[in-house]
Amino acid sequence: MATASRALNGGDRVVTDELRTRVLQAARQLRYVPNAHAQALANRTRATVGLIMHDVSDPYFAAITRGAMEVASAHGALVMLGSTFRSPHREIEYVSTFRAQRAQAILVVGSGFDDAEYLEAMRAELGIHQDAGGRYAFVSHHDLPGDAVLPDNAVGGAAVARALLELGHRRFAVASGPSSLTTVEHRVGGFVDAVEEAGLPRSAVRVVEREFSEDGGYDAARDLVREGLSATALFCASDVMALGALAALREEGVSVPGDLSLMGFDDIPVMRHLAPPTSTVSLDLAGMGRAAMRLVLDVPQDGVVEESGAGGPRRLRFPAEVVLRESTTAPTRR
Amino acid sequence: MATASRALNGGDRVVTDELRTRVLQAARQLRYVPNAHAQALANRTRATVGLIMHDVSDPYFAAITRGAMEVASAHGALVMLGSTFRSPHREIEYVSTFRAQRAQAILVVGSGFDDAEYLEAMRAELGIHQDAGGRYAFVSHHDLPGDAVLPDNAVGGAAVARALLELGHRRFAVASGPSSLTTVEHRVGGFVDAVEEAGLPRSAVRVVEREFSEDGGYDAARDLVREGLSATALFCASDVMALGALAALREEGVSVPGDLSLMGFDDIPVMRHLAPPTSTVSLDLAGMGRAAMRLVLDVPQDGVVEESGAGGPRRLRFPAEVVLRESTTAPTRR
DNA sequence: CACTCGTGGGAAAGCGCTTTCCGGAAAGCG
DNA sequence: CGCTTTCCGGAAAGCGCTTTCCCACGAGTG
Numbered sequence: 001m002a003t004a005s006r007a008l009n010g011g012d013r014v015v016t017d018e019l020r021t022r023v024l025q026a027a028r029q030l031r032y033v034p035n036a037h038a039q040a041l042a043n044r045t046r047a048t049v050g051l052i053m054h055d056v057s058d059p060y061f062a063a064i065t066r067g068a069m070e071v072a073s074a075h076g077a078l079v080m081l082g083s084t085f086r087s088p089h090r091e092i093e094y095v096s097t098f099r100a101q102r103a104q105a106i107l108v109v110g111s112g113f114d115d116a117e118y119l120e121a122m123r124a125e126l127g128i129h130q131d132a133g134g135r136y137a138f139v140s141h142h143d144l145p146g147d148a149v150l151p152d153n154a155v156g157g158a159a160v161a162r163a164l165l166e167l168g169h170r171r172f173a174v175a176s177g178p179s180s181l182t183t184v185e186h187r188v189g190g191f192v193d194a195v196e197e198a199g200l201p202r203s204a205v206r207v208v209e210r211e212f213s214e215d216g217g218y219d220a221a222r223d224l225v226r227e228g229l230s231a232t233a234l235f236c237a238s239d240v241m242a243l244g245a246l247a248a249l250r251e252e253g254v255s256v257p258g259d260l261s262l263m264g265f266d267d268i269p270v271m272r273h274l275a276p277p278t279s280t281v282s283l284d285l286a287g288m289g290r291a292a293m294r295l296v297l298d299v300p301q302d303g304v305v306e307e308s309g310a311g312g313p314r315r316l317r318f319p320a321e322v323v324l325r326e327s328t329t330a331p332t333r334r
Numbered sequence: 335m336a337t338a339s340r341a342l343n344g345g346d347r348v349v350t351d352e353l354r355t356r357v358l359q360a361a362r363q364l365r366y367v368p369n370a371h372a373q374a375l376a377n378r379t380r381a382t383v384g385l386i387m388h389d390v391s392d393p394y395f396a397a398i399t400r401g402a403m404e405v406a407s408a409h410g411a412l413v414m415l416g417s418t419f420r421s422p423h424r425e426i427e428y429v430s431t432f433r434a435q436r437a438q439a440i441l442v443v444g445s446g447f448d449d450a451e452y453l454e455a456m457r458a459e460l461g462i463h464q465d466a467g468g469r470y471a472f473v474s475h476h477d478l479p480g481d482a483v484l485p486d487n488a489v490g491g492a493a494v495a496r497a498l499l500e501l502g503h504r505r506f507a508v509a510s511g512p513s514s515l516t517t518v519e520h521r522v523g524g525f526v527d528a529v530e531e532a533g534l535p536r537s538a539v540r541v542v543e544r545e546f547s548e549d550g551g552y553d554a555a556r557d558l559v560r561e562g563l564s565a566t567a568l569f570c571a572s573d574v575m576a577l578g579a580l581a582a583l584r585e586e587g588v589s590v591p592g593d594l595s596l597m598g599f600d601d602i603p604v605m606r607h608l609a610p611p612t613s614t615v616s617l618d619l620a621g622m623g624r625a626a627m628r629l630v631l632d633v634p635q636d637g638v639v640e641e642s643g644a645g646g647p648r649r650l651r652f653p654a655e656v657v658l659r660e661s662t663t664a665p666t667r668r
Numbered sequence: 669c670a671c672t673c674g675t676g677g678g679a680a681a682g683c684g685c686t687t688t689c690c691g692g693a694a695a696g697c698g
Numbered sequence: 699c700g701c702t703t704t705c706c707g708g709a710a711a712g713c714g715c716t717t718t719c720c721c722a723c724g725a726g727t728g
Contacts, residue, residue, distance in 0.1 A: 001684090001685080001686090001708080001709090002686080002688095002707075002708060002709080002710095003689075003706085003707060003708070004684070005686060005687085006686090006687095006706095006707095009686085010686070012686090012688095013706070014689095014705080014706075015705090015706080015707085019706095019707085023572075031436040031458070031459075031462055033430055033433050034434060034684080034685070035375070035433075035434065035436060035683085035684050035685065036436065037371040037372075037374040037375045037380075037435070037436060037683090037684080037685090038371075038375055038684035038685035038686090038713090039374055039684080039685055039686080040685090040713095041369070041370040041371045041372055041683090041684080041686095041712095041713045041714065041715085042684080042685045042686040042687080042713055042725080043685085043686070044713070047369075051415075053684070055400060055403075055621070056390050056396050056399045056403065057396040057397050057399065058395075059391075059393065061391050062391040062393070062396045063391050064388060065390045065391065065415075066390055066391035066417070069389075069390065069415065069417040070417075073419075073424070076608045078414055078428050078435070079414065079415045079417070080413065080414050081385075081399075081403065081413045081414070081415045082411055082413075083400070083403040083404075083407060085404075085407075090407070096367055097370075097412065099591070100368060100370040101370045101371070101412070102369060102370070102371060124365070128365050128536035141668040159726085161583060161623045180473065200617055202695075210468040214603075241609055243604070246607060247606075247607060262727090269548075270577070270607070270608075271417065272581075273577055273580060273581060273604070273608050273609070274604075274605070274607050274608060274609060275608060275609025275610065275611075276609065277609075286391070327700075335679090335714090335716090336677075336678060336679080336680095336716080336717075336718095337676085337678070337679080339715070339716060339717085340676095340677095340717095341715085346716090346717070346718095347674080347675090347676070347717095348676070349676075350676075350677090353676090353677085368671060368714080368715070369713085369714050371714080371715090372683090372713075372714035372715035372716090373714080373715055373716080374683090374715090375682095375683045375684065375685085375713090375714080375716095376682080376683055376714080376715045376716040376717080377683085377713070377715085377716070378683070381711090432699065554707090595701080660680090
């Protein structure tokens with residue numbers, strides 16, 4: 001047994017060539033695959049990372065997951081998937097499950113919830129995980145302490161505002177998700193602040209809060225139109241919301257960009273294929289996924305700027321850049 | 335130890351109320367989470383399923399994964415993710431990895447490769463997995479024996495042909511993926527057969543084979559246009575290819591549907607948002623994911639027709655229905 | 669009242685590995 | 699040539715659980 005183990009895993013000591021080849025041959029012949037659980041038990045660890053997110057079928061998360069999978073695959077790490085479908089309860093449950101699996105690392109992707117009880121429970125679970133030698137990191141914001149990969153949401157929101165102001169827009173609508181989601185808060189906050197900084201009154205921005213989803217975008221746009229739209233530009237807190245908004249606008253007979261300029265946020269792959277190709281804020285989503293996986297796997301980053309407090313949590317910032325397409329033009333007076 | 339185990343897991347025997355509450359309380363206080371590996375080792379199994387696919391960020395796989403995750407989550411099954419990025423080698427490696435994890439079930443999503451060596455290796459790996467008591471199933475076709483969830487690809491392809499014929503089209507182009515992918519073969523085969531059945535010559539269909547991806551669709555459409563398009567309708571083997579094709583057509587100045595009608599396959603969520611909203615063949619992708627997960631988890635299906643040979647592998651068929659949108663019209667003579 | 673029987677707590681074995689520890693053989697040294 | 703040291707194969711312990719097996723105890727029975 002001992003010799004076989006050493007022959008298969010290399011490890012601490014030398015095995016004579018003859019014995020090693022015999023062992024390897026026997027293993028191949030028997031199609032032997034070591035029991036990963038027994039190994040994990042004996043080693044007290046395993047290259048496994050748990051990935052927690054809202055929903056893989058959301059293109060935003062899918063792109064991040066793709067990047068994470070690339071790095072995981074390259075380093076032989078096993079990825080366990082947890083879809084929370086936006087339930088804080090499920091999120092905590094998954095951390096606990098991954099803790100039970102003695103996952104080497106846990107990656108929490110997405111926005112986090114602004115709820116004291118949830119935050120406390122999450123902090124506790126992650127704390128135990130860390131005390132047991134586990135790593136964890138957040139992607140795309142979270143209110144908890146820890147390593148994180150962060151898009152420049154506030155900067156991006158502000159850039160959207162400036163881009164629209166430059167085009168000549170002066171009255172804005174915002175299709176926002178719940179402000180309890182930190183991502184949403186930063187994007188919309190950045191936007192509103194930039195508008196005010198330009199000397200416009202707060203009332204120049206009409207914000208409606210709906211679900212942070214395609215349906216939410218649809219509802220927001222429809223309701224804005226029906227209440228009699230005075231804005232000339234609509235900023236959606238995410239591309240997925242913009243997708244829904246675009247559908248609603250089409251149904252309501254509002255032409256984009258003729259009647260209303262439209263911008264999203266994230267630059268998910270389909271935006272450039274829409275009618276019209278839609279302006280947005282580009283984020284290197286796959287790159288964020290890769291960076292996050294590298295962070296928890298403790299392998300060096302390549303070319304990502306790190307903004308770490310000495311000894312404090314590591315933070316990787318990803319720039320958010322406005323991409324103007326055909327959905328935005330100068331406002332035409334109606 | 336024994337009593338604690340029984341108190342926590344219920345199981346084989348009764349523990350007095352008083353002792354049970356004491357155990358549970360202690361567990362809560364210590365934030366105890368049982369070591370899943372030790373449990374797996376002692377139980378020789380665990381509710382874990384491995385999900386193998388090309389790439390989660392492809393909307394087709396993302397939608398299937400979403401459905402699978404819903405069911406897994408509802409049944410407390412842990413999902414491990416394997417992205418092959420279309421490498422047969424990686425696919426086999428993942429089966430082996432999941433076998434090492436003693437996964438209860440393995441779900442292989444996607445097309446499979448038409449390669450003898452690969453098929454043999456895959457069959458062997460899955461065979462051992464099954465001999466060890468594991469289950470497996472395929473989603474969306476595969477040439478290997480076993481339970482499967484299958485979309486009606488050939489029927490869908492034929493339906494596309496009939497729909498286009500009915501609109502008056504007589505000359506067709508097909509943007510196909512590699513014919514070694516069974517999914518592609520069935521879709522394109524169904525299409526071609528239906529055209530011939532309508533009494534048209536084989537030469538009425540011009541098929542070009544490119545990568546089964548957005549880039550492949552782009553290349554196919556661009557090359558078709560540049561060689562001087564005589565077709566009035568273009569059928570793409572998948573929506574993702576249609577996305578690329580649409581981009582190429584736009585760049586080449588070919589108007590859809592004015593100069594060319596366009597159809598895809600899969601009905602991924604964005605198709606209805608494109609310019610123009612694009613006709614396709616709708617498949618209940620999330621439903622397929624759910625059905626597949628139910629299949630391997632051995633829980634009853636709801637409302638899915640099963641077409642099982644007695645004792646043979648179980649096959650769940652999913653209908654493919656043509657959805658006509660604005661990208662298809664009657665041909666206008668140029 | 670002696671005996672059987674059901675009940676439930678705890679000791680111990682075992683799941684399949686890794687790693688320490690032990691010991692015999694070969695090699696090195698004076 | 700006798701001793702120590704190095705080398706490497708194999709026995710055994712231990713990872714953290716579940717489950718079987720044993721046993722003490724109290725209740726029921728003739």
